[in-house]
Amino acid sequence: MGSILILTGRDDLTADAVVEELGRRGEEVIRFDTADFPTASRLAVSLTRDGWAGVLAGSRAVRLEAVKSVWWRRPNEFRTPDAWPGHARALAVSEARSGLLGVLGSLPVRWINHPAADAAANYKPRQLAVAARVGLDVPRSVITSDPGHAREFIGAGQVVYKGLGGGVLGPGGKRQFLPVALVSADEVDDGVAGTAHLFQERVPKAFEVRLTVIGSRMFAVAIHAGSEAARLDWRSDYRSLAYEPVDVPSEVAKGVRRLMDELGLYFGALDFAVTPAGRWVFFQVNPNGQWHWLAVKAGIPLVEAMAGALQGESQGVSA
Template sequence: MRSILILTGRDDLTADAVIEELVKRGEDVVRYDTGDFPTASRLAVSLTGDGWTGSLTGSRAVRLESIKSVWWRRPNEFRTPGDWPGHARALAVSEARSGLLGVLGSMPVRWINHPSRDAAANYKPVQLAVAARCGLDVPRSVITSDPGHAREFIGAEAVVYKGLGGGVIGPGGKRQFLPVALVSADQVDDGVSGTAHLFQESVDKAYEVRLTVIGDRMFPVAIHTGSEAAQLDWRTDYQSHRYEVVGMPPNVERGVHRLMDELGLFFGALDFAVTPDGRWVFFEVNPNGQWHWLAVRAGVPLVEAMADALQGETA
């Protein structure tokens, strides 16, 4: 039997739901946490004319040549022995990443998503430029470390300030993000010169849409927010949300297909605002965004769609 490999940690409810669905369908599923490598896992492969063959052993062993698809879900960082010197641990992690991910990434199977594509698409400036080229409506935006440039862009009306990256791991292992904020020109000072900043025009929203894309299938869900904080950033107040499955304009659907193709993504969680006059304004695509809560709260068959995709064998 061919196997489906899911790369994620042990505490992942989204993966749990998809694994349960795949097992019901009779699939062989191997769950593997990269955080186990190399301390609690072994890689033993050899190069042949068909690529790398051999075994990856974690909680159970899997032959690489038996794998038909891989879900790059929520893998943890590689871990090395804690009593090694810091420089040795850093080198070992670098070698582990290059070795294990290099071997797995060379497999000509379906990836959701391939880690190299995932990493490249995470750059927000890349997303915005590609989205604009693909015909999607993108807010007026600047990325700058020049206070004068920022004040000139802002002008008399407040604009939205957003983080460019996915945050950092702070004290206690908790991920910290830059909050979305409204910023006026008089709030910009010389501190802007300390790093790069993203400023975008403020978009008048009737509601927002989280669009989950799995292959050729698209699942748009409207998010109607019920608080002032959620109106600016819906992630700040999930309790105020009301969800509704909605249709999508054909021109937006075409633009999304082009965007996903150009970024090389099989899966994406895309965020849009829909204006009172019906324009769909693109904000971002998260190549590994969360979606299980929409399956539960909005009744969208995302678990089944992900299982369908992982059962496919086309790269």
């Protein structure tokens, strides 16, 4: 029947739920964290006419030719012995990434998502350009390091400032992100010239939507903010939020399908604002976004859908 390979860390409640569901379905699941390579695991593969064949052995071993699907969930960084010199560790990590991910990435199986597609889709400027091209409604946006350009875009009102990337690792290994903020032209100074900045028009919101896409299935949840902070960015105040499943308008679903296809994504967590007039405005797609809390809060079958996708089921459309 084949094995399902899940690449993630040990502390991953989302993966735990899917592994449990797959176990109930009688599937063989191998869980592997790239942080265990090369110090606590071994790779031994040979090239054949059909690709790479052999064993990846950690706490459990998997024969790569027997893998039928791979979930690129949330693996950690490769780790080498602390006693090695810094340059040796950097070289070893580079070789480990090229070797292990190169071998795994060549497997002709279902990937959710392939790491190359995941990495490319994480660039927010690309997401916005593709979303506009496929017909989704996107906010007026500029990316600039020119203070004058920023002030001209902002004009007399306020716009939203957002980080472009996925944050950086801070003290203790905790990821730190730039907060979403409202900015007026008189707040823009020459410091803008220090790097690239994303400014977007402020979109009036009746509520926001997190749309989780798994294959051709779409699960939309309305997120109603209960505080001023959450109305600007719902991630800033989870305790104030209320959730309910909603339907996806057909034209939005069509645009999302085209977006996912062009980005090469099987899974995505998409964020929209729905205006008081009913417009769905696209903000971003996270190719590896969190979703398990929505399954619990809104009572939608995301765990079952992900388990079915990893089993190789064809995915019927579901709003």
